[in-house]
Amino acid sequence: MTFKDKLAEAVQEAESTLCVGLDPNLDLLPAGLRNKDIADPAKVSRFLKKVIDVTREYCAAYKPNLGFFEALGPDGWDTFQEIVDYLPPDKIIIADAKRGDISSTAEHYARAFFEHFDVDAITLNPLMGFETLDPFLEEPGKGVYTLTLTSNPGAEDILLKKLPDGDTVSAYIAQRLRQRQDKSPTTLGMVVGATKAPDLQPVIMHFPAAPLLIPGVGKQGGSVVELAEALANHRGIPLINSSRSIIYAGSESQQWPKEVARSAKNLKQQLSPITKKYV
Numbered sequence: 001m002t003f004k005d006k007l008a009e010a011v012q013e014a015e016s017t018l019c020v021g022l023d024p025n026l027d028l029l030p031a032g033l034r035n036k037d038i039a040d041p042a043k044v045s046r047f048l049k050k051v052i053d054v055t056r057e058y059c060a061a062y063k064p065n066l067g068f069f070e071a072l073g074p075d076g077w078d079t080f081q082e083i084v085d086y087l088p089p090d091k092i093i094i095a096d097a098k099r100g101d102i103s104s105t106a107e108h109y110a111r112a113f114f115e116h117f118d119v120d121a122i123t124l125n126p127l128m129g130f131e132t133l134d135p136f137l138e139e140p141g142k143g144v145y146t147l148t149l150t151s152n153p154g155a156e157d158i159l160l161k162k163l164p165d166g167d168t169v170s171a172y173i174a175q176r177l178r179q180r181q182d183k184s185p186t187t188l189g190m191v192v193g194a195t196k197a198p199d200l201q202p203v204i205m206h207f208p209a210a211p212l213l214i215p216g217v218g219k220q221g222g223s224v225v226e227l228a229e230a231l232a233n234h235r236g237i238p239l240i241n242s243s244r245s246i247i248y249a250g251s252e253s254q255q256w257p258k259e260v261a262r263s264a265k266n267l268k269q270q271l272s273p274i275t276k277k278y279v
């Protein structure tokens with residue numbers, strides 16, 4: 001099955017474009033599992049598995065961010081593997097790894113994430129140039145989300161800078177990705193921030209069929225209403241990610257799993273004006 005087909009099925013089955021971000025931060029774990037000083041991978045696994053159990057009904061995808069697993073030290077990769085294995089097979093799994101390196105190194109990243117961990121998709125950083133994406137672009141069953149217009153303030157530093165032809169760097173990346181898609185069996189998508197909804201139009205216009213991974217709602221303050229307006233004419237399926245505002249909901253209470261479920265359900269409902277186009 002191609003990545004695009006799996007993405008469409010996952011969204012249709014869950015009737016949701018929600019992606020739950022799995023960012024296990026030791027400082028924010030629910031009170032009963034929290035121990036800031038000693039990384040306890042067993043507690044992290046228990047926490048994330050519970051989050052998955054109570055949110056799976058409301059989302060199409062999960063996005064574990066590698067930074068949080070690497071911060072667990074030597075056990076981090078085992079924990080990542082355990083969570084990837086635990087995730088329901090009908091959900092899209094996106095490794096948020098933001099890799100990008102010369103081809104001979106990128107080949108090894110591709111092998112690690114697409115062969116060893118066998119996730120559906122990965123996030124890549126295009127700053128070292130478009131040929132660094134090539135090792136990830138060989139498999140029809142896989143997807144690649146390239147950082148195009150990120151949600152953070154620093155997007156102004158490079159991505160929103162204007163080139164001599166008047167386009168932004170973000171718009172240029174979108175154009176190049178669209179051209180590359182014509183020659184790639186792998187699905188190319190873009191990471192665009194919900195916080196950048198007002199700047200989104202000139203970017204997605206260059207690649208109107210691109211699947212989008214959209215972080216920035218929730219703790220970063222991106223507006224779902226503005227996002228829905230910006231996506232009105234976009235054809236590619238979006239996945240809207242939220243991490244902290246879902247997985248740490250109610251973390252001071254023993255009832256936290258209920259709060260996590262409630263928060264995922266609420267965001268799924270808020271996203272329904274966006275989702276209805278794709279179900």
Ligand SMILES: O=c1ccn([C@@H]2O[C@H](COP(=O)(O)O)[C@@H](O)[C@H]2O)c(=O)[nH]1
Pocket residue numbers: 021023065096149150151152191192193215216217218219220241242243244245
């Ligand atoms: O432009 C980007 C790209 C990636 N991220 C990642 O998404 C989540 C957002 O977490 P929240 O808690 O919902 O703010 C996190 O893993 C980021 O590293 C992003 O925020 N912006």
